[in-house]
Amino acid sequence: MSRYDTALKYFNEQREETEARIKNGIEQYRKGRAKITVKGADGKPVSGAKIKAVHKKHEFKFGANIFMLDEFENEEKNGIYREKFPELFNLATLPFYWKTLETPKGVYRFGKDSCKIYRRPAIDLCIEYCTQKGIEPKAHCLNYDFFRPAWLKDAEIDEHKKALEEHFRILAERYADVIPSWEVTNETFNETFAREAFLDKYYSRFYRQKDFNEWSFRTADKYFPNNHLIINDHLDFGCMRSLHGEFFGQRSPYYMEIERMQSYGVHHLDAIGFQYHCFFKKELESELAVTRYNPGHIFDVLDTYALLGKKLQITEMTVSAFGGEAEDEEVQAELMRNLYSVFFCHPAMEAIVYWNVVDGYASGGKPGDMSLGENVYYGALCRFDMSEKPAYKVLRKLIREEWHTEAETVTDEYGKASFRGFYGDYDAEIIYDGRVYTKPIKLSAYKKNEIEIELQ
Numbered sequence: 001m002s003r004y005d006t007a008l009k010y011f012n013e014q015r016e017e018t019e020a021r022i023k024n025g026i027e028q029y030r031k032g033r034a035k036i037t038v039k040g041a042d043g044k045p046v047s048g049a050k051i052k053a054v055h056k057k058h059e060f061k062f063g064a065n066i067f068m069l070d071e072f073e074n075e076e077k078n079g080i081y082r083e084k085f086p087e088l089f090n091l092a093t094l095p096f097y098w099k100t101l102e103t104p105k106g107v108y109r110f111g112k113d114s115c116k117i118y119r120r121p122a123i124d125l126c127i128e129y130c131t132q133k134g135i136e137p138k139a140h141c142l143n144y145d146f147f148r149p150a151w152l153k154d155a156e157i158d159e160h161k162k163a164l165e166e167h168f169r170i171l172a173e174r175y176a177d178v179i180p181s182w183e184v185t186n187e188t189f190n191e192t193f194a195r196e197a198f199l200d201k202y203y204s205r206f207y208r209q210k211d212f213n214e215w216s217f218r219t220a221d222k223y224f225p226n227n228h229l230i231i232n233d234h235l236d237f238g239c240m241r242s243l244h245g246e247f248f249g250q251r252s253p254y255y256m257e258i259e260r261m262q263s264y265g266v267h268h269l270d271a272i273g274f275q276y277h278c279f280f281k282k283e284l285e286s287e288l289a290v291t292r293y294n295p296g297h298i299f300d301v302l303d304t305y306a307l308l309g310k311k312l313q314i315t316e317m318t319v320s321a322f323g324g325e326a327e328d329e330e331v332q333a334e335l336m337r338n339l340y341s342v343f344f345c346h347p348a349m350e351a352i353v354y355w356n357v358v359d360g361y362a363s364g365g366k367p368g369d370m371s372l373g374e375n376v377y378y379g380a381l382c383r384f385d386m387s388e389k390p391a392y393k394v395l396r397k398l399i400r401e402e403w404h405t406e407a408e409t410v411t412d413e414y415g416k417a418s419f420r421g422f423y424g425d426y427d428a429e430i431i432y433d434g435r436v437y438t439k440p441i442k443l444s445a446y447k448k449n450e451i452e453i454e455l456q
Helices: 009-013 015-029 075-088 123-133 157-175 196-202 212-223 253-263 282-292 295-306 326-345 373-377 390-402
Strands: 031-039 050-058 061-065 091-095 136-143 181-186 228-233 271-277 311-318 349-354 406-410 416-422 424-432 435-443 450-454
Touching (some): 009 015, 009 295, 015 295, 015 326, 031 424, 031 435, 061 075, 075 123, 075 390, 091 123, 136 157, 228 253, 295 311, 295 326, 326 349, 406 416, 435 450
Parallel strands (some): 061 091, 136 181, 181 228, 228 271, 311 349
Antiparallel strands (some): 031 416, 050 406, 050 424, 424 435
């Protein structure tokens, strides 16, 4: 039986109801009506003005990690990466891993001239690139215990908290005004599923305390009061290892953890992040498809967590091809189309962050060695030679063509016109009395979209 039959089984079986929900959800939650009034220089309404609006950038966040910015083995690849990234993405996840950010103690790798660490480009370099390309930077993350610095290895709890709070303060002072969103904690359920020997080696005394998440979010609120704060974990979609991903609705561990944090007075938690990495052996795919690639199950998870009243994000996503054969790449692309559509249509979802852009440069492996680390899953969007896989092309077609608006309208006698389109940034061209005027406009899910244009 081919992967077309096994990996796509549940999408194919539920095609009619899934496509109906996708279509209705996108129309209802990702689009809105722009109400435009055009006035002349004298302030009077202009009748008969032709308006053409072209969608340039989504309000919804489509992202990826930017860990390979200027990290490739030659400048040709670095240049291709710099050009391909903004073709798909308006959000970039930056590597704020404390272990590789403050090394040694008291010395931060912020500046562009910082020492090189593979897959950890300097933060200022990332910010500069994002600013140039109109990409929103996102921080990953403030408190990831697994990646705390070596000099904190044997720290007592109070010492650890003191150092961590100072770390928060330093980051906020430098970046709170330029990075809107911050993941506060990451993968805090590892202890439940890891072996004790593994924990003794890698996790801190503070990590085992019941207030780990609460303290982290309260401290983040102190230093990042105006930022978007996110919790991130890898449970509930049917996850990468067999012990993970058991979904029990509102009795799921991740759900109850967030509910408990809220009951303990953690109010500044803006979004719930889910990792969606398909890191499992290829031979297990047909078994795991019942949750992993099942639209009914995915909608159930999203609908349940939406009850907590927070926005949702897919914070890390990998759809494995498991190899470079044509069928494997085509199945990866079809899964991408289906999964992105399901996530995009959900009313609570605000972002989808794919993880690696180029095969052969994933965590745990040497560049180009597809037998090591996460490279073995062939989960990126481009091949090692930077050529586009079908998954890249599918994502570009969705974002740039299918989920795209180009509208034309004409003002009435009161100078009013309207159009319905995807939320985001537009270039508007107004033609009136033989002249052409251009103006950027924004259509947003978070405002009334009453737009006034004055022709000067």
